[in-house]
Amino acid sequence: xxxxxxxxxxxxxxxxxxxxxxxxxxxxxxxxxxxxxxxxxxxxxxxxxxxxxxxxxxxxxxxxxxxxxxxxxxxxxxxxxxxxxxxxxxxxxxxxxxxxxxxxxxxxxxxxxxxxxxxxxxxxxxxxxxxxxxxxxxxxxxxxxxxxxxxxxxxxxxxxxxxxxxxxxxxxxxxxxxxxxxxxxxxxxxxxxxxxxxxxxxxxxxxxxxxxxxxxxxxxxxxxxxxxxxxxxxxxxxxxxxxxxxxxxxxxxxxxxxxxxxxxxxxx
Amino acid sequence: xxxxxxxxxxxxxxxxxxxxxxxxxxxxxxxxxxxxxxxxxxxxxxxxxxxxxxxxxxxxxxxxxxxxxxxxxxxxxxxxxxxxxxxxxxxxxxxxxxxxxxxxxxxxxxxxxxxxxxxxxxxxxxxxxxxxxxxxxxxxxxxxxxxxxxxxxxxxxxxxxxxxxxxxxxxxxxxxxxxxxxxxxxxxxxxxxxxxxxxxxxxxxxxxxxxxxxxxxxxxxxxxxxxxxxxxxxxxxxxxxxxxxxxxxxxxxxxxxxxxxxxxxxxxxxx
Numbered sequence: 340x341x342x343x344x345x346x347x348x349x350x351x352x353x354x355x356x357x358x359x360x361x362x363x364x365x366x367x368x369x370x371x372x373x374x375x376x377x378x379x380x381x382x383x384x385x386x387x388x389x390x391x392x393x394x395x396x397x398x399x400x401x402x403x404x405x406x407x408x409x410x411x412x413x414x415x416x417x418x419x420x421x422x423x424x425x426x427x428x429x430x431x432x433x434x435x436x437x438x439x440x441x442x443x444x445x446x447x448x449x450x451x452x453x454x455x456x457x458x459x460x461x462x463x464x465x466x467x468x469x470x471x472x473x474x475x476x477x478x479x480x481x482x483x484x485x486x487x488x489x490x491x492x493x494x495x496x497x498x499x500x501x502x503x504x505x506x507x508x509x510x511x512x513x514x515x516x517x518x519x520x521x522x523x524x525x526x527x528x529x530x531x532x533x534x535x536x537x538x539x540x541x542x543x544x545x546x547x548x549x550x551x552x553x554x555x556x557x558x559x560x561x562x563x564x565x566x567x568x569x570x571x572x573x574x575x576x577x578x579x580x581x582x583x584x585x586x587x588x589x590x591x592x593x594x595x596x597x598x599x600x601x602x603x604x605x606x607x
Numbered sequence: 608x609x610x611x612x613x614x615x616x617x618x619x620x621x622x623x624x625x626x627x628x629x630x631x632x633x634x635x636x637x638x639x640x641x642x643x644x645x646x647x648x649x650x651x652x653x654x655x656x657x658x659x660x661x662x663x664x665x666x667x668x669x670x671x672x673x674x675x676x677x678x679x680x681x682x683x684x685x686x687x688x689x690x691x692x693x694x695x696x697x698x699x700x701x702x703x704x705x706x707x708x709x710x711x712x713x714x715x716x717x718x719x720x721x722x723x724x725x726x727x728x729x730x731x732x733x734x735x736x737x738x739x740x741x742x743x744x745x746x747x748x749x750x751x752x753x754x755x756x757x758x759x760x761x762x763x764x765x766x767x768x769x770x771x772x773x774x775x776x777x778x779x780x781x782x783x784x785x786x787x788x789x790x791x792x793x794x795x796x797x798x799x800x801x802x803x804x805x806x807x808x809x810x811x812x813x814x815x816x817x818x819x820x821x822x823x824x825x826x827x828x829x830x831x832x833x834x835x836x837x838x839x840x841x842x843x844x845x846x847x848x849x850x851x852x853x854x855x856x857x858x859x860x861x862x863x864x865x866x867x868x869x870x871x872x873x874x875x876x877x878x
Contacts, residue, residue, distance in 0.1 A: 376691040386750035479656035592735040
Protein backbone atom coordinates (compact mmCIF):
# COMPACT_ATOMS: atom_id res chain seq x y z
CA UNK A 340 0.00 0.00 0.00
CA UNK A 341 1.49 3.27 -1.04
CA UNK A 342 1.17 6.26 1.11
CA UNK A 343 0.48 9.54 -0.57
CA UNK A 344 1.81 12.71 0.96
CA UNK A 345 -0.21 15.87 0.74
CA UNK A 346 0.94 19.42 0.81
CA UNK A 347 0.17 20.90 4.15
CA UNK A 348 -2.04 23.43 2.49
CA UNK A 349 -4.40 25.17 4.78
CA UNK A 350 -7.96 25.79 3.63
CA UNK A 351 -9.40 29.15 4.47
CA UNK A 352 -13.05 30.16 4.40
CA UNK A 353 -13.85 32.67 1.63
CA UNK A 354 -13.67 36.26 2.92
CA UNK A 355 -16.69 38.55 3.04
CA UNK A 356 -15.11 41.04 0.63
CA UNK A 357 -13.78 39.12 -2.37
CA UNK A 358 -11.49 41.76 -3.86
CA UNK A 359 -8.22 41.45 -1.88
CA UNK A 360 -7.04 44.97 -2.63
CA UNK A 361 -10.34 46.52 -1.53
CA UNK A 362 -10.27 44.35 1.60
CA UNK A 363 -6.81 45.54 2.59
CA UNK A 364 -7.60 49.16 1.72
CA UNK A 365 -10.71 49.08 3.89
CA UNK A 366 -8.85 47.41 6.75
CA UNK A 367 -5.92 49.82 6.72
CA UNK A 368 -8.24 52.80 6.23
CA UNK A 369 -10.32 51.73 9.22
CA UNK A 370 -7.20 51.26 11.36
CA UNK A 371 -5.90 54.74 10.47
CA UNK A 372 -9.32 56.28 11.08
CA UNK A 373 -9.68 54.68 14.50
CA UNK A 374 -6.16 55.76 15.47
CA UNK A 375 -6.99 59.38 14.58
CA UNK A 376 -10.48 59.25 16.09
CA UNK A 377 -9.36 57.77 19.39
CA UNK A 378 -6.40 60.16 19.42
CA UNK A 379 -8.74 63.12 19.09
CA UNK A 380 -10.84 62.03 22.06
CA UNK A 381 -10.01 64.58 24.69
CA UNK A 382 -10.39 62.86 28.00
CA UNK A 383 -9.86 64.35 31.40
CA UNK A 384 -8.62 61.15 33.05
CA UNK A 385 -8.48 62.74 36.50
CA UNK A 386 -12.16 63.58 36.26
CA UNK A 387 -12.92 60.07 35.02
CA UNK A 388 -10.97 58.58 37.92
CA UNK A 389 -12.86 60.76 40.38
CA UNK A 390 -16.10 59.66 38.79
CA UNK A 391 -15.43 55.96 39.23
CA UNK A 392 -16.68 56.07 42.81
CA UNK A 393 -19.92 57.62 41.63
CA UNK A 394 -20.20 55.04 38.87
CA UNK A 395 -19.82 52.28 41.40
CA UNK A 396 -22.41 53.99 43.63
CA UNK A 397 -24.77 53.95 40.67
CA UNK A 398 -24.21 50.24 40.04
CA UNK A 399 -24.78 49.55 43.73
CA UNK A 400 -27.97 51.65 43.62
CA UNK A 401 -29.47 49.03 41.30
CA UNK A 402 -29.24 46.47 44.07
CA UNK A 403 -31.34 48.64 46.35
CA UNK A 404 -33.46 51.01 44.28
CA UNK A 405 -35.41 53.57 46.26
CA UNK A 406 -39.01 53.67 45.10
CA UNK A 407 -40.28 55.16 48.34
CA UNK A 408 -38.85 58.61 49.03
CA UNK A 409 -39.81 60.08 45.62
CA UNK A 410 -42.75 57.76 45.03
CA UNK A 411 -45.25 60.52 44.17
CA UNK A 412 -42.93 62.05 41.58
CA UNK A 413 -42.12 58.68 40.04
CA UNK A 414 -45.77 57.66 39.88
CA UNK A 415 -46.96 60.95 38.38
CA UNK A 416 -44.14 60.98 35.85
CA UNK A 417 -44.80 57.38 34.82
CA UNK A 418 -48.55 57.95 34.47
CA UNK A 419 -47.91 61.06 32.41
CA UNK A 420 -45.45 59.16 30.20
CA UNK A 421 -47.97 56.37 29.63
CA UNK A 422 -50.74 58.85 28.85
CA UNK A 423 -48.50 60.69 26.40
CA UNK A 424 -47.59 57.37 24.81
CA UNK A 425 -51.20 56.35 24.20
CA UNK A 426 -52.31 59.77 22.96
CA UNK A 427 -49.37 60.32 20.63
CA UNK A 428 -49.56 56.81 19.18
CA UNK A 429 -53.27 57.17 18.38
CA UNK A 430 -52.84 60.63 16.85
CA UNK A 431 -49.76 59.44 14.98
CA UNK A 432 -51.58 56.45 13.48
CA UNK A 433 -54.59 58.56 12.44
CA UNK A 434 -52.33 61.03 10.61
CA UNK A 435 -49.83 58.54 9.21
CA UNK A 436 -52.35 56.30 7.42
CA UNK A 437 -53.34 58.93 4.80
CA UNK A 438 -49.70 60.03 4.47
CA UNK A 439 -48.65 56.41 4.05
CA UNK A 440 -51.25 55.97 1.29
CA UNK A 441 -49.99 59.13 -0.37
CA UNK A 442 -46.36 58.01 -0.18
CA UNK A 443 -47.00 54.72 -1.99
CA UNK A 444 -46.03 55.24 -5.61
CA UNK A 445 -48.41 52.60 -6.98
CA UNK A 446 -51.60 54.28 -5.74
CA UNK A 447 -50.71 57.98 -5.46
CA UNK A 448 -50.16 60.57 -8.19
CA UNK A 449 -46.68 62.12 -8.38
CA UNK A 450 -47.31 65.52 -6.68
CA UNK A 451 -48.99 63.89 -3.67
CA UNK A 452 -46.25 61.25 -3.58
CA UNK A 453 -43.51 63.88 -3.43
CA UNK A 454 -45.33 65.90 -0.76
CA UNK A 455 -45.86 62.87 1.47
CA UNK A 456 -42.29 61.63 0.98
CA UNK A 457 -41.08 65.11 1.92
CA UNK A 458 -43.05 65.03 5.19
CA UNK A 459 -41.66 61.58 5.97
CA UNK A 460 -38.07 62.63 5.25
CA UNK A 461 -38.45 65.71 7.46
CA UNK A 462 -39.87 63.68 10.32
CA UNK A 463 -37.20 61.00 10.09
CA UNK A 464 -34.16 63.27 9.82
CA UNK A 465 -34.34 64.95 13.17
CA UNK A 466 -34.19 63.30 16.55
CA UNK A 467 -37.27 63.52 18.76
CA UNK A 468 -35.37 65.74 21.18
CA UNK A 469 -34.66 68.43 18.59
CA UNK A 470 -38.31 68.44 17.52
CA UNK A 471 -39.30 68.57 21.19
CA UNK A 472 -37.11 71.63 21.81
CA UNK A 473 -38.90 73.47 19.01
CA UNK A 474 -42.36 72.31 20.08
CA UNK A 475 -41.68 73.37 23.66
CA UNK A 476 -40.59 76.77 22.38
CA UNK A 477 -43.72 77.02 20.23
CA UNK A 478 -46.46 75.37 22.33
CA UNK A 479 -45.05 75.98 25.81
CA UNK A 480 -43.95 73.51 28.48
CA UNK A 481 -46.02 70.46 29.30
CA UNK A 482 -47.18 67.14 27.92
CA UNK A 483 -48.86 68.63 24.83
CA UNK A 484 -45.46 69.47 23.31
CA UNK A 485 -44.36 65.92 24.06
CA UNK A 486 -47.50 64.41 22.54
CA UNK A 487 -47.07 66.46 19.37
CA UNK A 488 -43.36 65.54 19.15
CA UNK A 489 -44.04 61.83 19.48
CA UNK A 490 -46.96 62.02 17.03
CA UNK A 491 -44.72 63.75 14.51
CA UNK A 492 -42.01 61.11 14.96
CA UNK A 493 -44.63 58.35 14.64
CA UNK A 494 -45.68 59.75 11.25
CA UNK A 495 -42.19 59.35 9.81
CA UNK A 496 -41.86 55.80 11.06
CA UNK A 497 -45.34 54.40 10.34
CA UNK A 498 -45.99 56.17 7.03
CA UNK A 499 -42.67 55.06 5.59
CA UNK A 500 -43.10 51.41 6.51
CA UNK A 501 -46.78 51.44 5.52
CA UNK A 502 -45.96 52.98 2.15
CA UNK A 503 -43.25 50.38 1.54
CA UNK A 504 -45.72 47.66 2.45
CA UNK A 505 -48.35 49.03 0.06
CA UNK A 506 -45.78 49.29 -2.73
CA UNK A 507 -44.89 45.62 -2.19
CA UNK A 508 -48.43 44.26 -2.07
CA UNK A 509 -50.02 41.87 -4.54
CA UNK A 510 -51.47 43.99 -7.39
CA UNK A 511 -53.76 41.15 -8.56
CA UNK A 512 -56.17 41.63 -5.65
CA UNK A 513 -56.38 45.39 -6.14
CA UNK A 514 -56.89 44.79 -9.87
CA UNK A 515 -59.73 42.35 -9.16
CA UNK A 516 -61.51 44.88 -6.96
CA UNK A 517 -61.00 47.62 -9.55
CA UNK A 518 -62.45 45.33 -12.24
CA UNK A 519 -65.75 45.15 -10.35
CA UNK A 520 -66.11 48.91 -10.87
CA UNK A 521 -65.19 49.88 -7.32
CA UNK A 522 -64.75 53.50 -6.32
CA UNK A 523 -61.36 54.68 -5.00
CA UNK A 524 -62.56 54.39 -1.39
CA UNK A 525 -63.84 50.87 -2.06
CA UNK A 526 -60.56 49.94 -3.71
CA UNK A 527 -58.72 51.07 -0.58
CA UNK A 528 -61.13 49.28 1.72
CA UNK A 529 -61.34 45.93 -0.10
CA UNK A 530 -58.18 45.77 -2.22
CA UNK A 531 -55.46 47.41 -0.11
CA UNK A 532 -56.54 47.52 3.53
CA UNK A 533 -56.97 43.74 4.11
CA UNK A 534 -53.47 43.11 2.77
CA UNK A 535 -51.65 45.66 4.91
CA UNK A 536 -53.79 45.50 8.08
CA UNK A 537 -51.82 42.79 9.94
CA UNK A 538 -48.57 44.60 9.35
CA UNK A 539 -50.08 47.96 10.27
CA UNK A 540 -51.26 46.52 13.60
CA UNK A 541 -47.82 45.05 14.23
CA UNK A 542 -46.04 48.30 13.40
CA UNK A 543 -48.44 50.34 15.53
CA UNK A 544 -47.78 48.14 18.55
CA UNK A 545 -44.05 48.39 17.93
CA UNK A 546 -44.34 52.16 17.71
CA UNK A 547 -46.32 52.22 20.98
CA UNK A 548 -43.26 50.63 22.52
CA UNK A 549 -40.85 53.12 20.97
CA UNK A 550 -43.04 56.05 21.96
CA UNK A 551 -42.93 54.98 25.58
CA UNK A 552 -39.13 54.82 25.51
CA UNK A 553 -38.92 58.19 23.77
CA UNK A 554 -41.40 59.76 26.18
CA UNK A 555 -38.73 59.32 28.85
CA UNK A 556 -36.40 61.44 26.73
CA UNK A 557 -38.59 64.34 25.65
CA UNK A 558 -39.11 65.12 29.33
CA UNK A 559 -35.47 66.20 29.52
CA UNK A 560 -36.28 69.33 27.52
CA UNK A 561 -39.52 70.08 29.33
CA UNK A 562 -42.05 68.24 27.18
CA UNK A 563 -43.60 66.23 30.01
CA UNK A 564 -43.24 62.67 31.22
CA UNK A 565 -40.81 60.79 33.43
CA UNK A 566 -37.71 62.42 31.88
CA UNK A 567 -37.88 65.51 34.09
CA UNK A 568 -37.94 63.41 37.27
CA UNK A 569 -35.07 61.30 35.99
CA UNK A 570 -33.02 64.36 35.11
CA UNK A 571 -33.57 65.86 38.55
CA UNK A 572 -32.53 62.66 40.27
CA UNK A 573 -29.29 62.53 38.24
CA UNK A 574 -28.55 66.17 38.96
CA UNK A 575 -28.98 65.57 42.68
CA UNK A 576 -26.90 62.38 42.55
CA UNK A 577 -29.87 60.48 44.00
CA UNK A 578 -28.82 57.37 42.15
CA UNK A 579 -31.15 55.08 44.11
CA UNK A 580 -34.13 57.03 42.81
CA UNK A 581 -32.67 57.04 39.28
CA UNK A 582 -32.23 53.28 39.53
CA UNK A 583 -35.87 52.93 40.60
CA UNK A 584 -37.02 54.97 37.58
CA UNK A 585 -34.79 53.09 35.16
CA UNK A 586 -35.98 49.73 36.52
CA UNK A 587 -39.60 50.87 36.11
CA UNK A 588 -38.91 51.86 32.50
CA UNK A 589 -37.20 48.54 31.77
CA UNK A 590 -40.05 46.54 33.35
CA UNK A 591 -42.75 48.46 31.46
CA UNK A 592 -40.85 48.06 28.18
CA UNK A 593 -40.50 44.32 28.84
CA UNK A 594 -44.22 43.95 29.56
CA UNK A 595 -45.12 46.01 26.48
CA UNK A 596 -42.74 44.03 24.28
CA UNK A 597 -44.01 40.69 25.56
CA UNK A 598 -47.70 41.56 25.15
CA UNK A 599 -47.22 43.19 21.75
CA UNK A 600 -45.34 40.07 20.66
CA UNK A 601 -48.32 37.95 21.69
CA UNK A 602 -50.79 40.20 19.84
CA UNK A 603 -48.59 40.29 16.75
CA UNK A 604 -48.33 36.51 16.74
CA UNK A 605 -52.14 36.37 16.74
CA UNK A 606 -52.83 38.86 13.95
CA UNK A 607 -50.04 37.84 11.60
CA UNK B 608 -71.01 29.65 9.69
CA UNK B 609 -72.38 32.95 10.96
CA UNK B 610 -75.79 33.05 9.32
CA UNK B 611 -78.88 34.72 10.75
CA UNK B 612 -82.44 34.27 9.56
CA UNK B 613 -84.13 37.53 8.82
CA UNK B 614 -87.74 37.47 7.53
CA UNK B 615 -87.30 33.89 6.33
CA UNK B 616 -84.14 34.67 4.41
CA UNK B 617 -80.72 33.41 5.44
CA UNK B 618 -78.33 36.34 5.61
CA UNK B 619 -74.58 35.70 5.76
CA UNK B 620 -72.56 37.83 8.14
CA UNK B 621 -68.85 38.14 8.49
CA UNK B 622 -68.67 37.27 12.19
CA UNK B 623 -70.67 35.57 14.92
CA UNK B 624 -72.71 37.99 16.98
CA UNK B 625 -70.65 37.51 20.15
CA UNK B 626 -67.39 38.07 18.31
CA UNK B 627 -68.80 41.18 16.65
CA UNK B 628 -69.89 42.50 20.03
CA UNK B 629 -66.46 41.77 21.54
CA UNK B 630 -64.75 43.70 18.75
CA UNK B 631 -67.20 46.56 19.19
CA UNK B 632 -66.49 46.70 22.92
CA UNK B 633 -62.77 46.61 22.21
CA UNK B 634 -63.11 49.70 20.04
CA UNK B 635 -65.30 51.37 22.67
CA UNK B 636 -62.73 50.71 25.42
CA UNK B 637 -59.87 51.91 23.20
CA UNK B 638 -61.69 55.10 22.26
CA UNK B 639 -62.62 55.76 25.88
CA UNK B 640 -58.98 55.29 26.91
CA UNK B 641 -57.83 57.71 24.24
CA UNK B 642 -60.44 60.32 25.18
CA UNK B 643 -59.46 60.03 28.84
CA UNK B 644 -55.74 60.39 28.00
CA UNK B 645 -56.42 63.35 25.78
CA UNK B 646 -58.45 64.92 28.59
CA UNK B 647 -55.46 64.61 30.95
CA UNK B 648 -53.08 66.11 28.40
CA UNK B 649 -55.54 68.87 27.65
CA UNK B 650 -55.93 69.76 31.33
CA UNK B 651 -52.17 70.11 31.66
CA UNK B 652 -51.98 72.45 28.68
CA UNK B 653 -52.19 76.20 28.60
CA UNK B 654 -54.36 76.52 25.53
CA UNK B 655 -53.68 80.22 25.13
CA UNK B 656 -50.10 79.26 24.23
CA UNK B 657 -51.40 76.70 21.75
CA UNK B 658 -53.55 79.20 19.86
CA UNK B 659 -50.64 81.61 19.89
CA UNK B 660 -48.38 78.96 18.34
CA UNK B 661 -48.58 79.97 14.66
CA UNK B 662 -47.38 83.47 15.50
CA UNK B 663 -44.49 82.13 17.64
CA UNK B 664 -43.56 79.58 14.97
CA UNK B 665 -43.55 82.32 12.34
CA UNK B 666 -41.46 84.49 14.62
CA UNK B 667 -38.84 81.77 15.21
CA UNK B 668 -38.87 80.86 11.52
CA UNK B 669 -38.30 84.50 10.65
CA UNK B 670 -35.31 84.72 12.98
CA UNK B 671 -33.77 81.54 11.55
CA UNK B 672 -33.42 82.95 8.05
CA UNK B 673 -31.03 83.91 6.68
CA UNK B 674 -28.68 81.34 8.25
CA UNK B 675 -25.39 82.76 9.52
CA UNK B 676 -23.11 81.16 6.93
CA UNK B 677 -19.93 82.45 8.58
CA UNK B 678 -20.72 80.10 11.48
CA UNK B 679 -20.00 77.08 9.29
CA UNK B 680 -16.28 77.31 10.02
CA UNK B 681 -17.00 76.76 13.73
CA UNK B 682 -18.94 73.52 13.32
CA UNK B 683 -16.42 71.32 11.49
CA UNK B 684 -14.74 70.25 14.72
CA UNK B 685 -18.01 69.37 16.53
CA UNK B 686 -19.23 67.56 13.41
CA UNK B 687 -16.02 65.50 13.35
CA UNK B 688 -16.52 64.76 17.07
CA UNK B 689 -20.09 63.67 16.36
CA UNK B 690 -19.00 61.23 13.66
CA UNK B 691 -16.26 59.91 15.96
CA UNK B 692 -18.72 59.39 18.81
CA UNK B 693 -20.99 57.40 16.52
CA UNK B 694 -18.25 55.36 14.85
CA UNK B 695 -16.09 54.54 17.86
CA UNK B 696 -19.22 53.91 19.95
CA UNK B 697 -20.52 51.49 17.33
CA UNK B 698 -17.15 49.71 17.16
CA UNK B 699 -17.01 49.26 20.93
CA UNK B 700 -20.61 48.04 20.93
CA UNK B 701 -19.89 45.48 18.20
CA UNK B 702 -16.98 44.02 20.16
CA UNK B 703 -19.11 43.70 23.29
CA UNK B 704 -22.30 42.60 21.56
CA UNK B 705 -20.86 39.51 19.84
CA UNK B 706 -20.21 37.48 23.01
CA UNK B 707 -23.56 38.62 24.46
CA UNK B 708 -25.33 37.45 21.30
CA UNK B 709 -23.64 34.04 21.42
CA UNK B 710 -24.57 33.67 25.08
CA UNK B 711 -28.17 34.68 24.35
CA UNK B 712 -28.84 32.53 21.27
CA UNK B 713 -30.59 29.35 22.38
CA UNK B 714 -28.45 27.12 20.13
CA UNK B 715 -25.05 28.43 21.24
CA UNK B 716 -25.61 29.42 24.87
CA UNK B 717 -23.62 27.37 27.40
CA UNK B 718 -26.52 27.23 29.83
CA UNK B 719 -30.18 27.91 29.12
CA UNK B 720 -31.16 28.28 32.76
CA UNK B 721 -28.54 30.74 34.02
CA UNK B 722 -26.48 32.41 31.29
CA UNK B 723 -29.22 32.94 28.71
CA UNK B 724 -31.61 34.91 30.97
CA UNK B 725 -28.72 37.09 32.12
CA UNK B 726 -27.70 37.82 28.53
CA UNK B 727 -31.32 38.59 27.62
CA UNK B 728 -31.60 40.91 30.62
CA UNK B 729 -28.46 42.76 29.48
CA UNK B 730 -30.00 43.11 26.03
CA UNK B 731 -33.38 44.38 27.22
CA UNK B 732 -31.83 46.81 29.72
CA UNK B 733 -29.54 48.26 27.11
CA UNK B 734 -32.37 48.56 24.58
CA UNK B 735 -34.95 50.06 26.92
CA UNK B 736 -32.88 53.07 27.88
CA UNK B 737 -32.30 55.76 25.30
CA UNK B 738 -28.74 56.83 24.53
CA UNK B 739 -29.58 60.33 25.72
CA UNK B 740 -30.40 58.95 29.17
CA UNK B 741 -27.21 56.87 29.17
CA UNK B 742 -25.37 60.08 28.25
CA UNK B 743 -27.06 62.01 31.06
CA UNK B 744 -25.99 59.32 33.49
CA UNK B 745 -22.42 59.13 32.19
CA UNK B 746 -22.02 62.90 32.22
CA UNK B 747 -22.87 62.90 35.89
CA UNK B 748 -20.46 60.00 36.52
CA UNK B 749 -17.37 60.69 34.39
CA UNK B 750 -17.94 64.32 33.52
CA UNK B 751 -18.95 66.04 30.29
CA UNK B 752 -17.14 65.35 27.04
CA UNK B 753 -16.80 63.11 24.04
CA UNK B 754 -15.92 60.03 26.12
CA UNK B 755 -19.29 60.08 27.90
CA UNK B 756 -21.06 60.31 24.54
CA UNK B 757 -19.04 57.46 23.06
CA UNK B 758 -19.75 55.15 25.98
CA UNK B 759 -23.44 56.15 25.94
CA UNK B 760 -23.71 55.22 22.25
CA UNK B 761 -21.88 51.96 22.91
CA UNK B 762 -24.12 51.01 25.85
CA UNK B 763 -27.29 51.71 23.89
CA UNK B 764 -26.06 49.83 20.81
CA UNK B 765 -25.01 46.62 22.58
CA UNK B 766 -28.62 45.57 23.12
CA UNK B 767 -29.69 46.43 19.60
CA UNK B 768 -26.81 44.64 17.87
CA UNK B 769 -26.89 41.65 20.23
CA UNK B 770 -30.66 41.21 19.77
CA UNK B 771 -30.55 41.20 15.97
CA UNK B 772 -27.40 39.06 15.98
CA UNK B 773 -28.74 36.40 18.34
CA UNK B 774 -31.89 36.17 16.24
CA UNK B 775 -29.65 35.62 13.21
CA UNK B 776 -27.69 32.95 15.09
CA UNK B 777 -30.91 31.15 16.02
CA UNK B 778 -31.99 31.08 12.38
CA UNK B 779 -28.82 29.48 10.96
CA UNK B 780 -28.82 26.27 8.94
CA UNK B 781 -28.01 23.45 11.37
CA UNK B 782 -26.83 21.04 8.70
CA UNK B 783 -23.66 23.04 8.24
CA UNK B 784 -22.98 23.09 11.97
CA UNK B 785 -23.55 19.35 12.14
CA UNK B 786 -21.26 18.77 9.17
CA UNK B 787 -18.42 20.65 10.85
CA UNK B 788 -19.06 18.89 14.16
CA UNK B 789 -18.99 15.51 12.35
CA UNK B 790 -15.40 16.13 11.22
CA UNK B 791 -14.38 16.10 14.86
CA UNK B 792 -14.05 19.85 15.20
CA UNK B 793 -13.69 21.46 18.59
CA UNK B 794 -16.45 23.73 19.90
CA UNK B 795 -14.45 26.81 18.91
CA UNK B 796 -13.87 25.40 15.42
CA UNK B 797 -17.57 24.66 15.03
CA UNK B 798 -18.30 28.30 15.82
CA UNK B 799 -15.55 29.59 13.52
CA UNK B 800 -16.37 27.40 10.51
CA UNK B 801 -20.02 26.43 11.02
CA UNK B 802 -21.69 29.49 12.51
CA UNK B 803 -19.60 32.60 11.81
CA UNK B 804 -19.67 32.34 7.98
CA UNK B 805 -23.46 32.06 8.11
CA UNK B 806 -24.01 35.15 10.25
CA UNK B 807 -21.24 37.34 8.82
CA UNK B 808 -23.42 39.08 6.18
CA UNK B 809 -26.15 39.71 8.78
CA UNK B 810 -23.53 41.04 11.19
CA UNK B 811 -22.12 43.46 8.62
CA UNK B 812 -25.62 44.66 7.74
CA UNK B 813 -26.56 45.16 11.40
CA UNK B 814 -23.33 47.09 12.08
CA UNK B 815 -23.87 49.54 9.27
CA UNK B 816 -27.55 49.91 10.15
CA UNK B 817 -26.71 50.70 13.77
CA UNK B 818 -23.92 53.08 12.71
CA UNK B 819 -26.49 55.01 10.67
CA UNK B 820 -28.82 55.24 13.68
CA UNK B 821 -25.91 56.26 15.91
CA UNK B 822 -25.02 59.18 13.66
CA UNK B 823 -28.54 60.48 14.24
CA UNK B 824 -28.43 59.87 17.97
CA UNK B 825 -24.97 61.35 18.47
CA UNK B 826 -26.15 64.67 17.01
CA UNK B 827 -28.24 65.30 20.13
CA UNK B 828 -25.94 63.93 22.85
CA UNK B 829 -24.37 67.36 23.26
CA UNK B 830 -27.67 68.65 24.65
CA UNK B 831 -26.80 66.95 27.93
CA UNK B 832 -23.10 67.79 27.65
CA UNK B 833 -21.79 64.61 26.06
CA UNK B 834 -19.93 66.22 23.16
CA UNK B 835 -20.54 66.63 19.47
CA UNK B 836 -22.60 69.09 17.51
CA UNK B 837 -25.39 69.01 20.09
CA UNK B 838 -23.20 71.19 22.33
CA UNK B 839 -23.20 73.89 19.66
CA UNK B 840 -26.96 73.48 19.26
CA UNK B 841 -27.50 73.82 23.00
CA UNK B 842 -25.29 76.89 23.15
CA UNK B 843 -27.00 78.54 20.21
CA UNK B 844 -30.47 77.77 21.58
CA UNK B 845 -29.60 79.12 25.00
CA UNK B 846 -28.31 82.37 23.55
CA UNK B 847 -31.30 82.54 21.16
CA UNK B 848 -28.88 82.64 18.22
CA UNK B 849 -31.46 81.35 15.76
CA UNK B 850 -29.39 81.97 12.58
CA UNK B 851 -26.75 79.61 14.05
CA UNK B 852 -29.42 77.08 14.95
CA UNK B 853 -30.51 76.87 11.33
CA UNK B 854 -26.90 76.28 10.21
CA UNK B 855 -26.54 73.47 12.76
CA UNK B 856 -29.84 71.90 11.70
CA UNK B 857 -28.70 71.98 8.07
CA UNK B 858 -25.40 70.34 9.08
CA UNK B 859 -27.27 67.62 11.02
CA UNK B 860 -29.59 67.05 8.08
CA UNK B 861 -26.66 66.65 5.68
CA UNK B 862 -24.79 64.31 8.06
CA UNK B 863 -27.90 62.16 8.48
CA UNK B 864 -28.55 62.02 4.73
CA UNK B 865 -24.91 61.13 4.05
CA UNK B 866 -24.86 58.35 6.64
CA UNK B 867 -28.16 56.99 5.31
CA UNK B 868 -26.72 56.96 1.78
CA UNK B 869 -23.54 55.18 2.91
CA UNK B 870 -25.44 52.59 4.91
CA UNK B 871 -27.88 51.93 2.06
CA UNK B 872 -24.96 51.46 -0.36
CA UNK B 873 -23.07 49.12 1.95
CA UNK B 874 -26.14 47.04 2.78
CA UNK B 875 -26.98 46.83 -0.90
CA UNK B 876 -23.45 45.62 -1.64
CA UNK B 877 -23.66 42.94 1.07
CA UNK B 878 -27.14 41.60 0.30
